[in-house]
Amino acid sequence: xxxxxxxxxxxxxxxxxxxxxxxxxxxxxxxxxxxxxxxxxxxxxxxxxxxxxxxxxxxxxxxxxxxxxxxxxxxxxxxxxxxxxxxxxxxxxxxxxxxxxxxxxxxxxxxxxxxxxxxxxxxxxxxxxxxxxxxxxxxxxxxxxxxxxxxxxxxxxxxxxxxxxxxxxxxxxxxxxxxxxxxxxxxxxxxxxxxxxxxxxxx
Amino acid sequence: xxxxxxxxxxxxxxxxxxxxxxxxxxxxxxxxxxxxxxxxxxxxxxxxxxxxxxxxxxxxxxxxxxxxxxxxxxxxxxxxxxxxxxxxxxxxxxxxxxxxxxxxxxxxxxxxxxxxxxxxxxxxxxxxxxxxxxxxxxxxxxxxxxxxxxxxxxxxxxxxxxxxxxxxxxxxxxxxxxxxxxxxxxxxxxxxxxxxxxxxxxxxxxxxxxxxxxxxxxxxxxxxxxxxxxxxxxxxxxxxxxxxxxxxxxxxxxxxxxxxxxxxxxxxxxxxxxxxxxxxxxxxxxxxxxxxxxxxxxxx
Numbered sequence: 001x002x003x004x005x006x007x008x009x010x011x012x013x014x015x016x017x018x019x020x021x022x023x024x025x026x027x028x029x030x031x032x033x034x035x036x037x038x039x040x041x042x043x044x045x046x047x048x049x050x051x052x053x054x055x056x057x058x059x060x061x062x063x064x065x066x067x068x069x070x071x072x073x074x075x076x077x078x079x080x081x082x083x084x085x086x087x088x089x090x091x092x093x094x095x096x097x098x099x100x101x102x103x104x105x106x107x108x109x110x111x112x113x114x115x116x117x118x119x120x121x122x123x124x125x126x127x128x129x130x131x132x133x134x135x136x137x138x139x140x141x142x143x144x145x146x147x148x149x150x151x152x153x154x155x156x157x158x159x160x161x162x163x164x165x166x167x168x169x170x171x172x173x174x175x176x177x178x179x180x181x182x183x184x185x186x187x188x189x190x191x192x193x194x195x196x197x198x199x200x201x202x203x
Numbered sequence: 204x205x206x207x208x209x210x211x212x213x214x215x216x217x218x219x220x221x222x223x224x225x226x227x228x229x230x231x232x233x234x235x236x237x238x239x240x241x242x243x244x245x246x247x248x249x250x251x252x253x254x255x256x257x258x259x260x261x262x263x264x265x266x267x268x269x270x271x272x273x274x275x276x277x278x279x280x281x282x283x284x285x286x287x288x289x290x291x292x293x294x295x296x297x298x299x300x301x302x303x304x305x306x307x308x309x310x311x312x313x314x315x316x317x318x319x320x321x322x323x324x325x326x327x328x329x330x331x332x333x334x335x336x337x338x339x340x341x342x343x344x345x346x347x348x349x350x351x352x353x354x355x356x357x358x359x360x361x362x363x364x365x366x367x368x369x370x371x372x373x374x375x376x377x378x379x380x381x382x383x384x385x386x387x388x389x390x391x392x393x394x395x396x397x398x399x400x401x402x403x404x405x406x407x408x409x410x411x412x413x414x415x416x417x418x419x420x421x422x423x424x425x426x427x428x429x430x431x432x433x434x435x436x437x438x439x440x441x442x443x444x445x446x447x448x449x450x451x452x453x454x455x456x457x458x459x460x461x462x463x464x465x466x467x468x469x470x471x472x473x474x475x476x477x478x479x480x481x482x483x484x485x486x487x488x489x490x491x492x493x494x495x496x497x498x499x500x501x502x503x
Contacts, residue, residue, distance in 0.1 A: 012465050013228040013249060015221075034465065049225045050249070051285055057247045058465055082225070096244065096284055111284060117222055117308035118331045121213040140221050141286065141308070183221045 005197045008033040008042035012058035014050020014083060018182035019190075026190040028197070036067045044077040044197035047084030049140070049180050052111065053096050055083055065102065072104040077173035077200055079193040085109060085169075085176035086143050093146060104174050106149030113144040113165065113178075125156045125179075127168060130188045137167065137179035144178050145169060173200060214331035219353035222309065222333055223417035226250060226286070226354075226440055230430065230461050231419070233257050233444040236275070237282035243447070246457035250286040250308070252442065253279045258315050258362025258498070259445035259484065267317045270298040276305050288335070293502055294320025296329075303332040309354070310334045312347075314501035315361045315444070324502070327351030337421065339372045339499055341379035345400035345408070346503075348416055355414060357438070358499040359422015362445050364486035366423045366432070368499060373420055373436045383409040422499065425450070425484050427463030427477050434467030451481030 004027060009019045011032035020030045023046065031042055039045075045068075047055070059065045072078055072088075080088045089101050091108040114120065120141055124134035137156070144158065144165035155168035167178035173196060181189040229249025234240040240251045255271040256264065270291050280287050286308035291298035293312055298319070302310050312325050314337050327334040328351035337358035338344035344355045357376060359369030379398070386394055386409065395405040407415055420438035424430050425446035433441060441464050443457075450456045459476035466472035489497070 011228070015224040015227060017227075018224060050227070051225070051229060053244065053285060054229055054247050054249050054461070058462070061462065062466075094284065116306045117286065117333065118303060118306060119213060120218045120222065122215055122218055123212075138217055138221055140218060140225055180221060180225075183217060183224060 004029045005043040005194060005201055006031060006041060007044040007046060007194070007197060008038065009046045009048060010055070010059075010084075012062070012064075013054045014048035015180070015182060016048050018180075019046045019048045019081075022182045022187045022190040023194065025187045026194045028194045034062065034064075036064055039064075039067055039071055042076075043201050044079070044193065045071070046193070047078060047080040047087050049082035049084065049182070052083040052086040053099055055087060056099055056101070059102075060100070065100070068102050072102055072174070075173055075200065077175075077193065077197045078104065079175040079189070081177050081180050081182060082140065082142055085178055086111060088174055088176050091147075105169065105171050105176055106152055107145045107166075107169060107176075108147040109143045110146050111143050112141050114139055114142050117141055125167070127156050129155055130192065135181065135188065136184045136186060137177075138183055139167075139179050142167070142178040216353070219333035220416050222286075223335070223354035226419075227417060228465060229440050230457075230464050231288065231440070231442045232447055232457060233442075234279065234448070237278040239448055239453070240279045240283045240287075242454050243457055244283045244285050246454055247461035248285060248457065249440070250288055251279065251283060252288045252290065252311060252444075253307070254290050254315075257445040257448060259364075259449050259487075260362075261315060262362040262487070262496070269316060270295070270302065273301065273305055276302070276307060280306060290316055291325070292316040293318040294323050294325060296325045299325050299330060299332075299334075303330055307332065312336050312352075314358060314498050318501050324350050327353075335419070337499070337502060338376065340375045341383075341408070342398035342400050343502065344376060344414060344418075345398060345404050348404060348414070349401055352416065354417050354419065356419040356421040356442055358502075359420065359424070360489045360492070361422045361498050362487070363423050363489055363492070364425040364446060364449075364484040365489045366425070366429045368489050369420050369423045369429075369433055370436060372422075372499070373433060373438055376418065377437045380408055380412060380414070384412050423489070424460075425486065426480075427459045427473055430460045431463045431467040431473050434464055440464070446484055449484035451483075456480050456483075
C-alpha cells in the first residue's frame with residue numbers, strides 16, 4: 001500500500017498512549033477511537049491494556065460494541081494486549097456476572113490468572129515468529145488462555161505446574177498477548193501487527 | 204529509571220509503574236464496605252480504595268485515623284475482581300507490610316489518615332506491592348518517586364467536595380514541569396536544589412515533559428464536570444473519595460463520573476450524564492477549614 005496504514009487505538013480506558021507511541025514507531029498513523037463513526041477511518045485496531053470490565057461497560061454504553069463486533073467479523077485486523085486479549089476472546093472464565101466480550105478469537109481466557117498485583121512479574125519469552133532475540137514479557141494482573149480451538153496459532157505459552165497456558169496467540173487477522181509489549185520499548189509485536197494491517201489493505 | 208530499579212521477577216519498577224498505566228482514563232472510588240465495592244465495580248470503577256471511613260467522615264468525626272480492619276479489606280477483595288487499593292498512614296511501614304500480606308494491589312500512603320512519622324515517609328522500594336502518594340507540587344511528587352512511589356495523585360483537599368485545591372495542585376505540578384522543559388540544561392542543577400529533588404529525576408522530567416509515573420487527581424471531586432475538568436487540566440485519571448457514597452444516588456453518580464472521565468473533552472456527553480443525579484455531597488469550602496485541619500498540608 002502507499003502511505004501509512006491508519007490504526008485506531010480503543011481509547012475508552014487504559015494505556016492508550018503507550019500503544020500510540022509503539023504503533024507510530026512501527027510506521028503507522030494512529031487515531032483514538034471512542035465513537036462508532038471513528039471506526040470508518042481505520043485499517044486496523046488495537047485494544048490496549050486496562051480494566052476489561054470497564055472497557056466492556058463503556059463500549060456498550062456508547063454504542064461501540066455492535067460496530068466493533070461487526071468490524072471484527074468482517075476481517076478488521078485487531079491486536080489486544082491484556083484486557084484487549086480478554087475483549088477478543090470468545091469465552092471468559094472468572095468475569096463479572098454481566099461481562100461481555102467482543103469475541104473473534106476461539107479461546108477461553110481466565111482473568112487475573114497469575115494472581116494479584118504482588119504476583120505480577122516480567123520474564124523473557126522466546127517467540128520464533130519474532131526472531132531470535134527474546135521478548136521481555138511484562139505480566140500485570142494478566143489473563144492467560146485456558147482453552148483454544150484448532151484455528152488458533154499459539155506463539156508463546158507459560159507452564160506453571162507443567163500445564164500449558166498460551167499467553168500470545170494469533171488467529172486470522174487477530175493477535176492477542178497476555179503481556180504488555182507496549183511498556184517495554186520493544187516494538188516487534190506492533191511491527192508484526194502493522195505488517196498484518198498492510199497485508200490486508202493491499203489485498 | 205531509578206538506580207533502585209530491579210529488572211527481573213515480581214515487584215519490578217516496570218511492573219509497579221505499569222500497573223498504574225493500566226488504570227489511566229479510569230476512576231478509582233473510595234469504598235467502606237463490600238456492598239459499596241460491588242456498586243463501584245458495577246458502575247465501571249477501574250479500582251476501589253478500601254478504607255474505614257471516607258474523608259468527609261474522618262473530617263467530621265476527628266480522632267486518629269488508621270489503616271482499615273483486615274477483615275474489611277478481605278471482604279472487599281473477595282467481593283470484586285477489579286484491583287483493590289488500601290491506605291496506610293504516612294511513614295507507617297508496618298501497616299504497609301500488613302496490606303501487602305493481605306494481597307492489596309496498590310497501597311496509598313495517604314495524608315487522609317493521621318501521619319505515623321513526621322520525618323520519614325515509607326521506603327517504598329522495599330515492597331513488592333506498588334504505592335501511590337499524594338503531592339501538592341512537583342518537588343513533593345519527585346521526593347515521593349525517589350522513595351519508590353509508582354504513581355502520584357495531586358492531593359486536593361479530601362472530604363470537602365470543593366474542587367479548588369485539586370485544580371491548584373494539578374496546575375502547580377503541570378506548570379512546574381513546563382518551567383523545567385524551558386530551562387537551559389545548565390540551570391537544571393539549581394532547579395533540582397530548589398525543588399529539593401534529585402538532579403537525575405529533574406532532568407528526566409525536563410526531557411520527557413511529564414512525570415516518570417502516572418499522575419491522577421484527587422481531593423474534592425464531586426461531579427462529572429469536576430472529573431472532566433481535572434482531565435482537561437492534565438490528570439491521567441481520577442480518585443473520587445466522599446463524592447460518590449456521600450451523594451444522593453451513588454450508583455448513578457459513579458457511572459456518570461466514569462463516563463465523564465472517558466469523554467472529558469466532550470461537553471455533550473458531560474451534559475447528558477450530569478442530568479438527574481440528585482443531591483451531590485454536601486460541600487465544605489476549603490477556605491473555611493482552619494489551617495491545621497487541612498489534610499493536604501500533611502506530608503512534605
